[in-house]
Amino acid sequence: MEKKALKANIRTQMGKSTLSTLRKNGRVPGIFYSRVNEPIPIDVAEKAIKPFVFTAKTNLISLELDDNKNYECVIKDVQFDPVTESIVHFDLLGLIEGEKFQLEVPIQFQGTAVGIKEGGIVQQVLHKLEIECYPKDIPQFLTVDITNLKLGEAIHPTDLSFENISILTPAEAVIVTVVHPKIEKEPVPGEAAAEAPAEPEVIGKGKAAEEEEKD
Template identity: 45%
Template structure:
């Protein structure tokens, strides 16, 4: 998978007011953490960060803090401003090449569902999957082919399998479906099936906002 470099400056834990001033200046605070290491508080340019956050791909990040040797990691959690949708804080989790890591990987839908051509409505309930794998097997995205979905069909986590990757989501979680529209209403799946809302990336280790 692709690797991206991110240049950062080490920062001291500061007051909420100082952090807000930093954000107004286009600087985003972050934390790097890895097993057996002290967390590193850093800050980066919002412009440099955007390609790593607003993307449909997963990357291994080579984080360079104060011109020191780069450390490898993946974006683990991001906090967004609820009004502007700008990133206000993010975490990078360090990776060890021989140890499994848990992360979210974007879903890439491929193909066209026949059920849509028949008047059905395509619904995507998950846009990312929670997975565990070795760093060398981290994919940029996970493809799901919907070419076999007819009216009323769905794909659940239990229907998915990817080489060298373990999916952590509940196997009963619906990922995509083609729903039948009757009289202007959508005929949704049975209540017995678990359907999740589109996921929100979890809050991270925003230590300065405690």
């Protein structure tokens, strides 16, 4: 897989005020984690990190720090602002050749489900699968063939197999299913429909990131 460069500065100052200043200046704070190094606080240009976050593929990152050291890594976690949906923090995971590691990889579907011809609609439940593999076997995405998926059926992690990759997502999880389309109920005059507020997606930070936010 092709590696893409990402330039980052090592942060020497911590605390909420420092993080706030960085974000106002178009920088995004993050943490680089590695089994062989202590966590390294870093920051990158927001426009530089966006292509690695807003993508349907896994990207190998060649992290270029301002101390002239380079590391191969992938994005581990990302946190978004619940209102603006902008990136407010990210974690990178350093890779070591010859050692397995865990990460989430996007799913892409292949084919047209037979259940559609039966009057159903395809409902995607999971957009990523958690896997374990060696760095050399990292896929950009996992292809799931839904051609034979009938109305009322679902695909689970146990239905899939990929060479040199172990799937860690729980076996009972539903990845995709074909369901009957919902029939909209005619509203009763004078009856207000109560809608539950949508909860924003929040992806947790690593331990080092949580500690620096407390400062």
